[in-house]
Amino acid sequence: MIYVIRHGETDLNKEKRLQGRSGLALNQVGITQAERLKEQLKDISFDYVFSSPQERAIQTAEIATGKKVSIDNRLDVFDLGEADQLKKSEVIFDGFIPDSNQYKGVENIKSYVERVFSFLRELEVSYRSDMQILLSGHRCTTGCIGAYFQGIPQDQNLLEYSSENGEYKTYEFNNFVRHKR
Numbered sequence: 001m002i003y004v005i006r007h008g009e010t011d012l013n014k015e016k017r018l019q020g021r022s023g024l025a026l027n028q029v030g031i032t033q034a035e036r037l038k039e040q041l042k043d044i045s046f047d048y049v050f051s052s053p054q055e056r057a058i059q060t061a062e063i064a065t066g067k068k069v070s071i072d073n074r075l076d077v078f079d080l081g082e083a084d085q086l087k088k089s090e091v092i093f094d095g096f097i098p099d100s101n102q103y104k105g106v107e108n109i110k111s112y113v114e115r116v117f118s119f120l121r122e123l124e125v126s127y128r129s130d131m132q133i134l135l136s137g138h139r140c141t142t143g144c145i146g147a148y149f150q151g152i153p154q155d156q157n158l159l160e161y162s163s164e165n166g167e168y169k170t171y172e173f174n175n176f177v178r179h180k181r
Contacts, residue, residue: 004168
């Protein structure tokens with residue numbers, strides 16, 4: 001079983017700002033959310049715990065599981081470039097991502113999807129389906145992982161499958177719709 005958690009709240013989440021690679025650590029609400037995850041997942045013995053390299057994702061995974069995480073850069077948050085930390089209400093979007101014509105450094109969405117999907121394909125062939133694996137990431141990461149298992153939505157909005165702060169979803173490799181590329 002694959003458990004996919006989204007990090008707990010940070011002050012940037014609270015302020016309704018975009019939070020990418022220059023994000024913050026968990027605030028007190030986020031720590032409480034991670035502790036709630038720990039209670040919800042207490043009966044699961046995780047074989048592996050993987051995380052984005054962002055501190056907020058690592059903190060959440062370690063609090064929730066009590067284990068040291070393995071960092072994989074392919075689970076890193078979508079790079080928001082110059083839009084990082086701006087108020088969501090002030091950002092010019094192209095669909096569900098900041099408009100790369102307005103902000104330098106915004107990651108290419110196709111490259112992002114391929115990055116996350118490559119991690120999941122490797123996970124699928126490298127680990128037994130009876131293992132308990134936790135993946136800790138971000139709104140975009142949880143959405144992209146959901147798209148791997150359920151297919152990319154017609155409107156291409158990966159955030160449709162996202163989790164809220166401090167929540168999780170489960171998936172199984174032998175029970176999903178494989179995205180055709």
